[in-house]
Amino acid sequence: MIIVIACILVIAAIAFVLGVRAKDLPAPEPVSPFERLDERKAAIYENLRDLQFEYRLGKLSDQDYQNTKKDLQKELAGVLAEADRMKAQIGENGFVPQLEPAPPKPAEPKESGFVCPSCGARFDKDLKFCGECGKPMKAVQA
Amino acid sequence: MENLGSLALLLAFCVAIYAALASVAGRIKRKPFLVVSGRRGVYAVWALITVASGVLVHALMAGDFRFAYVWEHSNRSMPMLYKFAAWWGGQEGSLLLWSWLLATYSMVAAFTNRRRRRDFMPYVTGVLMTVQVFFLLLNNFVANAFKVFALDGRITALPDGNGLSPLLQYPAMAIHPPMLYLGYVGFSVPFAFAVGSLITRQPGDGWIHTTRRWTLVAWLFQSAGIMLGMAWAYHVLGWGGYWGWDPVENASLLPWISGTAFLHSVMMQEKKGMMKVWNIVLVSATFFLCILGTFLTRSGVVQSVHAFARSEIGKYFVGFLALGIAATVYLILERLDYLKSESQLESVVSRESSFLFNNLILLASCFAVLWGTLFPVISAAVSGDQISLDADWYNRLMVPIGLFLLFLTGVGPLFSWRRTSVDSLRRNFQWPGIAAVVLVGALIAAGVRHFYALISFGFCLFVALTVLVEFYKGSRSIAARNGMNLARAAVELTHRNTRRYGGYLVHVGIVLMFIGFTGQAFKLSEVKELDNGDSLKIGRYDLRMVKLEHGEEENYLWDRATLDVFKNGSELGLLRPEKRLYKASRQSTSEVGIRQRLDEDLYLNFGGMSDDNQRAVIQAFVNPLVSWVWVGGLVLIGGTLICLVPSKIRMQYARTQVLRVTSSYATVQK
Amino acid sequence: MRRFRNSLWLLLAAAAVLAQTASEKPSLDVRRVGARLMCQCGCKDSVATCSMLECGFSKPAKERIARMQAVGMSDDQIVQAFIRDYGQGIYLAPPNAFGWIVPYAGVGLGLVVIWLFIRKYRKPAPVAEIGAMEIDDPNLAKYKDQIEKDLAKLE
Numbered sequence: 001m002i003i004v005i006a007c008i009l010v011i012a013a014i015a016f017v018l019g020v021r022a023k024d025l026p027a028p029e030p031v032s033p034f035e036r037l038d039e040r041k042a043a044i045y046e047n048l049r050d051l052q053f054e055y056r057l058g059k060l061s062d063q064d065y066q067n068t069k070k071d072l073q074k075e076l077a078g079v080l081a082e083a084d085r086m087k088a089q090i091g092e093n094g095f096v097p098q099l100e101p102a103p104p105k106p107a108e109p110k111e112s113g114f115v116c117p118s119c120g121a122r123f124d125k126d127l128k129f130c131g132e133c134g135k136p137m138k139a140v141q142a
Numbered sequence: 143m144e145n146l147g148s149l150a151l152l153l154a155f156c157v158a159i160y161a162a163l164a165s166v167a168g169r170i171k172r173k174p175f176l177v178v179s180g181r182r183g184v185y186a187v188w189a190l191i192t193v194a195s196g197v198l199v200h201a202l203m204a205g206d207f208r209f210a211y212v213w214e215h216s217n218r219s220m221p222m223l224y225k226f227a228a229w230w231g232g233q234e235g236s237l238l239l240w241s242w243l244l245a246t247y248s249m250v251a252a253f254t255n256r257r258r259r260r261d262f263m264p265y266v267t268g269v270l271m272t273v274q275v276f277f278l279l280l281n282n283f284v285a286n287a288f289k290v291f292a293l294d295g296r297i298t299a300l301p302d303g304n305g306l307s308p309l310l311q312y313p314a315m316a317i318h319p320p321m322l323y324l325g326y327v328g329f330s331v332p333f334a335f336a337v338g339s340l341i342t343r344q345p346g347d348g349w350i351h352t353t354r355r356w357t358l359v360a361w362l363f364q365s366a367g368i369m370l371g372m373a374w375a376y377h378v379l380g381w382g383g384y385w386g387w388d389p390v391e392n393a394s395l396l397p398w399i400s401g402t403a404f405l406h407s408v409m410m411q412e413k414k415g416m417m418k419v420w421n422i423v424l425v426s427a428t429f430f431l432c433i434l435g436t437f438l439t440r441s442g443v444v445q446s447v448h449a450f451a452r453s454e455i456g457k458y459f460v461g462f463l464a465l466g467i468a469a470t471v472y473l474i475l476e477r478l479d480y481l482k483s484e485s486q487l488e489s490v491v492s493r494e495s496s497f498l499f500n501n502l503i504l505l506a507s508c509f510a511v512l513w514g515t516l517f518p519v520i521s522a523a524v525s526g527d528q529i530s531l532d533a534d535w536y537n538r539l540m541v542p543i544g545l546f547l548l549f550l551t552g553v554g555p556l557f558s559w560r561r562t563s564v565d566s567l568r569r570n571f572q573w574p575g576i577a578a579v580v581l582v583g584a585l586i587a588a589g590v591r592h593f594y595a596l597i598s599f600g601f602c603l604f605v606a607l608t609v610l611v612e613f614y615k616g617s618r619s620i621a622a623r624n625g626m627n628l629a630r631a632a633v634e635l636t637h638r639n640t641r642r643y644g645g646y647l648v649h650v651g652i653v654l655m656f657i658g659f660t661g662q663a664f665k666l667s668e669v670k671e672l673d674n675g676d677s678l679k680i681g682r683y684d685l686r687m688v689k690l691e692h693g694e695e696e697n698y699l700w701d702r703a704t705l706d707v708f709k710n711g712s713e714l715g716l717l718r719p720e721k722r723l724y725k726a727s728r729q730s731t732s733e734v735g736i737r738q739r740l741d742e743d744l745y746l747n748f749g750g751m752s753d754d755n756q757r758a759v760i761q762a763f764v765n766p767l768v769s770w771v772w773v774g775g776l777v778l779i780g781g782t783l784i785c786l787v788p789s790k791i792r793m794q795y796a797r798t799q800v801l802r803v804t805s806s807y808a809t810v811q812k
Numbered sequence: 813m814r815r816f817r818n819s820l821w822l823l824l825a826a827a828a829v830l831a832q833t834a835s836e837k838p839s840l841d842v843r844r845v846g847a848r849l850m851c852q853c854g855c856k857d858s859v860a861t862c863s864m865l866e867c868g869f870s871k872p873a874k875e876r877i878a879r880m881q882a883v884g885m886s887d888d889q890i891v892q893a894f895i896r897d898y899g900q901g902i903y904l905a906p907p908n909a910f911g912w913i914v915p916y917a918g919v920g921l922g923l924v925v926i927w928l929f930i931r932k933y934r935k936p937a938p939v940a941e942i943g944a945m946e947i948d949d950p951n952l953a954k955y956k957d958q959i960e961k962d963l964a965k966l967e
Binding site: 002005006009010013016017018020024025026035036039040043047050051053054056057058059060061063064067068071075 | 145149178256
């Protein structure tokens with residue numbers, strides 16, 4: 001009796017593990033190349049929401065609120081720009097740009113020749129974030 | 143039956159090896175057949191270990207005394223509950239429970255992620271099954287629960303068993319080991335995801351999002367297990383306290399502390415993409431501390447009341463730990479470039495910094511406990527003298543650390559992310575700070591002179607007020623906007639961000655527990671030999687012995703004293719401390735008499751009979767505020783449960799469209 | 813139980829009267845030696861401080877220490893005798909500097925690591941800018957409207 005049960009157990013285990021049929025294979029899942037950017041975007045939006053809420057509760061001084069909000073918005077804009085660039089690279093069809101680019105602020109005149117420390121791109125304006133790679137570039141001035 | 147159990151375990155061992163290899167090979171060679179087959183291996187391992195555990199539990203319940211394990215850890219007169227609990231009453235059984243829980247977790251992890259994270263799930267399966275193989279190795283070849291007695295070559299049953307250790311025959315103790323194990327084992331899953339993510343160089347924090355719940359659940363079980371252990375020590379061991387810095391208690395505390403540090407520092411990664419290396423280190427450390435905890439409990443390397451077992455098992459654990467740690471360290475160093483931080487610190491005065499200090503203090507306390515626990519081993523290796531550190535050493539070291547941690551609990555959430563100006567600090571600190579100072583002043587005026595106690599009460603009030611203000615301000619804002627009453631708004635507030643407000647509740651639980659711990663500073667104790675009519679005075683209590691009895695039950699002999707309790711002259715009722723001597727094991731236990739109140743406990747222990755056998759030796763303790771430890775524990779568990787509830791507000795954000803494959807709106811569930 | 817206790821009592825009665833009082837009210841001498849021996853009852857205390865009454869280990873141990881002192885054995889000899897009988901694990905040396913320093917050194921090391929971390933990741937102090945929120949980068953400015961729109965949706 002025990003021997004029969006034992007045999008059934010062994011056969012069942014092996015059959016279950018090895019008996020993978022073609023229809024058991026999962027269909028390939030669509031992977032968005034933007035997943036990472038979307039994640040970051042979500043995180044920044046969440047930070048912004050928390051920030052607004054805390055400001056409304058009076059936990060933050062005006063100055064802290066404004067500074068942090070600005071930082072977050074810049075980061076967000078960086079992420080959005082990165083996404084747009086990826087879109088352009090992919091160049092997929094059927095994509096309709098939803099954003100109307102706001103007119104750029106008039107650039108303040110400043111001495112030319114700012115170099116991004118990360119990617120080496122050159123700008124004629126003192127940018128906080130590199131327009132090419134999105135990394136902060138305030139620290140180094142060429 | 144024993145053959146069936148052994149066969150199932152052996153088969154599980156083989157299938158687990160196959161599952162680990164097949165998953166990883168299938169991923170490397172891009173053969174989906176192998177990956178799916180590896181995942182099915184995980185299910186099969188679970189089923190097989192379930193069969194083996196079922197055989198063992200059946201033998202325990204039915205009293206099949208052919209099994210050495212059953213004979214050793216149960217007997218006929220034990221209640222059914224303890225017969226079942228005997229599953230984890232001994233070495234072999236508890237290792238089987240470990241295996242079974244790990245298989246269960248692995249199965250759930252593999253099943254829930256069967257269609258997701260396809261690029262690194264095979265590695266997760268591989269890691270989990272490697273750990274599983276190690277434990278099945280122990281189950282099969284080192285500590286097999288299916289050994290049977292044989293006489294003259296024939297399997298024989300013995301008439302009756304030894305019985306479960308009487309110290310374990312207590313409801314809290316019956317569920318304490320599985321709770322702790324659920325915690326220990328639970329941390330394997332985040333660890334496996336972290337390793338899988340590291341091997342495949344996943345961009346982003348996928349492993350953190352996926353395992354957030356797992357970590358919380360493991361932490362919840364671990365907390366519950368530790369609390370149950372404390373309650374057990376308090377009610378059963380009879381020495382008037384709940385925490386003795388016993389190596390096995392420490393073993394359960396270590397992963398809890400590093401897990402707590404991990405729960406905090408992941409926020410740095412989620413919010414700012416910083417401290418990625420550190421989080422991987424923490425989750426690995428927590429996992430290996432869990433293995434170390436099992437090792438300490440099971441090997442008897444550091445002597446302790448719990449370390450029942452002194453077997454060969456130690457060297458297997460040491461080998462596994464050494465290999466595992468070496469592999470993890472290599473992997474982290476190898477992938478260091480990919481773990482680069484994404485952003486910077488805007489200011490030193492910020493939430494980020496407070497997390498750094500929180501991690502420092504948690505890790506320091508973890509290290510101190512680990513150091514103290516292993517010190518006998520270390521000092522024996524260094525100087526040849528085995529030096530054991532007593533509870534006093536731990537208390538002197540841990541009390542200041544604990545108080546600083548309590549302080550951080552209060553101030554951490556007051557700092558805002560990125561930067562906090564003096565103005566913001568003043569808004570948040572002013573009133574709670576003033577209140578705390580006033581309280582300390584009042585306590586000094588009232589005659590309290592204990593330095594640590596004053597600090598502790600001050601911090602407790604401070605933290606409690608900051609949390610209260612947080613809830614009040616948030617609820618008021620919601621109430622004003624939505625026209626709700628304040629209580630309803632508080633629920634709404636919590637529901638909107640369960641993780642944050644549940645976390646605050648956990649902090650409240652910690653505060654309540656600290657109030658209980660602080661009560662220890664004012665503990666009173668008294669010992670006296672009492673005959674009928676004699677009385678004992680302790681604090682405001684007068685105890686009068688009214689009856690001294692002796693008797694015998696099926697399992698044990700007992701001596702019981704009945705004492706009439708008076709407080710400030712008025713009668714409060716009877717307490718009946720009892721001493722039991724279990725016949726089968728010649729082991730004695732205490733049934734303490736406790737009058738539990740929120741302000742203080744009166745705790746009576748029947749120490750034994752006096753030398754002339756005429757009087758009872760009664761140990762009396764007054765433990766002020768000790769009940770708050772249990773209340774705090776419940777609040778902590780409640781807060782953690784709230785953290786597990788999905789938040790009501792789910793962030794909706796425009797998802798970048800790609801060929802219209804994904805839905806245009808994604809939901810981030812917090 | 814009673815028979816067991818009686819036999820124990822007989823055994824103890826054979827010992828010196830000195831020994832009996834040693835377990836009830838241990839002298840300073842007994843305490844001094846007891847503090848260097850770990851109680852084996854599982855209490856994590858020393859023989860001198862074990863708080864379990866009728867402790868199966870500390871009580872006879874205190875009596876034994878008293879007897880040994882009565883015959884003039886030195887503290888070290890007594891401790892050695894216990895180590896011989898119960899193994900090295902019973903020896904409870906006072907925590908030496910090694911035991912104390914390392915945890916504090918750990919905290920110190922952690923502080924250094926935090927300092928290094930802050931130094932490495934600290935952004936240079938931003939120029940204090942208050943006033944209208946604006947994104948001063950023309951390349952990013954075009955996203956401003958969208959961000960504002962999304963932010964309004966958050967509440």
